Amino acid sequence: MNFDNISVVLVEPQGPLNIGSVCRAMMNFGFSDLRLVNPSADHLSDEARRMAVKASALLEGARIFPDLAAALADCQLALGTTRRFGKYREDFLHPDQAARVAHPLAEKGRVALVFGREDNGLLTAELDLCQRFITIPTSEALPSMNLAQAVSLCLYEVAKCWGELAGKGGGRKRLASxxxxxxxxxxxxxxxxxxxxxxxxxxxxxxxxxxxxxxxxxxxxxxxxxxxxxxxxxxxxxxxxxxxx
Structure with a gap:
């Protein structure tokens, strides 16, 4: 499986431990393109490297962007994760559904999985830059997930979907960036x-x-x-x- 066309985008990540953990999860499932939007934490700190374990190369190769628009400029599809529901946010996808949407499109262009801040998630203006939304069905007793855990869950579903659909063909059009x-x-x-x-x-x-x-x-x-x-x-x-x- 080749996930070169899948980008993991973290918007203003606040914790180096989370960034390192995200890199480890990316390497676990075979992803390599990490994009950081205006990070509040030092992604090259000792804490981040310690959590990344053998995925330090992903930390060193991460690209830094001043805003989300710049990070998504070359992406044909951006899937933004959120738990905020409202009249402007409809047709939410669960991670397994998002993986099936992303699969044929990533064969011809770049797809981004976008994750927001640990405390406030993605802002409305940032969600506007995403074409589809992902929500993870969690318990109302504690609905918000740790950033690295949410990334791991989404990457797992993408990797699983790729395995299931391997060789079945895409045939979808190449979307505008x-x-x-x-x-x-x-x-x-x-x-x-x-x-x-x-x-x-x-x-x-x-x-x-x-x-x-x-x-x-x-x-x-x-x-x-x-x-x-x-x-x-x-x-x-x-x-x-x-x-x-």
Whole structure:
């Protein structure tokens, strides 16, 4: 099994012990691409190395990013982990379901498993950068999991799924990268503001829903170009309308 196209992304991890433990779990299951977003802890500290055991090379090879958007720029699918439920967060996947969604897509592009801070998880703006959500069904008596344990559980399900589906083929389209999608959302946001479709005081209220719709659809680059064409046509019509005024 080759997991080169699967990235583990930790957003502002706070504990070196957790980072080291994540590296150990990654090596246990055969993953190698670790991305750290603005880490609060030193991932090269003695504590992190001690927990990583023989996976210190993953610590040393970890890439540091200033924000989540930069970390996901080359990813076609980002799966964000969360326990926060709300009207902008629907169609949650359990880890085994997420693994099956990721499998065919990782054959042709990069897939990221995104994990939030140990205390506050992922912020709404960060979840907006993820196309699908993972939630781990835990007991209400203690619903939150340790970061390293959550990563281990998700990686186990991915590895198990890969074993089950090996050789059965994918055939899925190559999805647009996070950078390409964010360019689309910026264009859409400005266009919908210009035609007064969005409330300028709270434009994200509606945009959250569009992100979820397009996230579930899984857009490829051709589909993104078509949508850009739609927004550009609306831009032109709006400029002509303003001229006639």
């Amino acid at each position: 996070g950078k390409v999608l964010e360019g689309l959302y910026r264009h859409m946001r400005q266009t919908l503001l210009d035609i007064e479709y969005l409330d300028p005081q709270n434009p994200e209220h509606i945009l959250h829903t569009y992100r979820r719709i397009f996230g579930r659809a899984g857009l490829n680059e051709r589909e993104v170009r078509i949508l850009h064409g739609l927004w550009s046509r609306i831009d032109w019509l709006e400029s002509e309308r303003k001229k006639r005024r």
